[in-house]
């Protein structure tokens with residue numbers, strides 16, 4: 260696998276104090292992490308920030324603020340996971356705001372994950388997603404959840420799980436919640452309707468809600484919440500402000 264040496268070197272470098280300022284400014288969950296969690300998060304973040312290529316499109320400039328803020332969304336998902344989950348991802352293409360997708364007839368999209376190593380993001384959407392920390396909408400986390408999904412080469416809403424025995428309960432719980440979302444339109448739903456598009460979108464949308472509306476998800480979709488706690492090894496409801 261590519262990148263071991265680069266990740267090793269990046270992990271050894273200290274975390275710049277200026278990056279913490281950026282995090283305090285753009286990333287509301289950051290100041291609430293306890294010391295141990297903060298260290299795990301910063302380690303994942305600095306490796307991501309220093310080993311991925313950030314490529315600007317026109318009108319966009321890449322600086323530390325952009326790199327650190329986008330990397331924060333990626334690091335949040337994997338902060339408690341051992342090992343490396345973004346090894347296939349090599350570049351982040353950054354647009355200033357939403358961009359037009361020619362193949363999709365000009366549909367406005369805010370971000371997308373490509374199977375082979377590229378994520379395309381709108382920086383405005385990433386910032387808005389992080390700052391509105393409890394609306395269940397987070398473009399950065401959504402796209403990076405897709406990257407976790409395709410680690411195994413399949414874009415199917417199922418990332419690599421710890422053990423073979425975990426796949427059956429995962430499929431059952433995610434399947435139940437997915438079909439429930441497709442079949443009924445709940446008012447004040449915890450999960451965005453977009454999650455009903457397909458299994459891959461469901462996992463990404465469930466991830467957004469898991470991190471941004473953990474208490475509601477725990478209350479309304481306990482099984483789904485528990486499966487995601489087991490996968491991400493994090494309990495955001497316990498972290499959330501009362």
Ligand SMILES: [Zn+2]
Pocket residue numbers: 401405459460463
């Ligand atoms: Zn998506």
